[in-house]
Each structure stands twice: as C-alpha cells, then as structure tokens.
Amino acid sequence: MSNETTKIPVCPVSELEPGDRRIIEHDGEFLAVINCDGELFGIEDRCSHDDGPLAEGDIDQTECTVECPRHGSLFDLRTGKPKTLPAYQPVKTFPVEVIDDTITLEVQ
DSSP: OOOOOEEEEEEEGGGOOTTOEEEEEETTEEEEEEEETTEEEEEESOOTTTSOOOTTSOEETTTTEEEOTTTOOEEETTTOOBSSSSOOSOOOEEOEEEETTEEEEEEO
C-alpha cells in the first residue's frame, strides 16, 4: 500500500458558501467537502452505520456536524466521529487546502 497522497481539485472557493457541500467521486469512493461556517472539512460520503450517503444530510454550522439522512446519526466534521447512535464507528476525514483559489482534497 502506497503512502503517497494525491490532491484532488474539488471546485473554486467561490462555489462553496457556508453551509454548502460538494460531493465528488475518486477511485470509486464518494467524498465530500463541507463548508461549515467558513471552515472547510473533508469527509467520506458514507455513513458508518449502514454505508448510506452521509454528506446529503443536514449540516449544523454551529456544532460542525452532519446528520445522516437515513437514521439520524450526527457526525463531527472535524474528527469523523459519531456523536449519536445508531452509528458508533467514525468515518474517514481528509485534509482540505485552498490552492490558487481552488479547494483541494488530499487522499492517500
């Protein structure tokens, strides 16, 4: 397994306002960048409870969480850890960086 990282361009900064998300596919995996009150977070778009889409859920910008639209688990965007059941396993998070006004997601 390679430890090399890849920086994936997601979108221009101007296209991701606070409370918005952008979902992309990379190597068969869905990932999301979420703008939480001006701070950007990268997270896998997969609930650890039932593998359903996660990033389509409601975003709480005050708490920096996303709510799974299927069963209501809240996930911390900073850490990927669930804050409520039924999920109990974290989801992957990814570093996000702005390079030349483009939001990039770093994956291994």
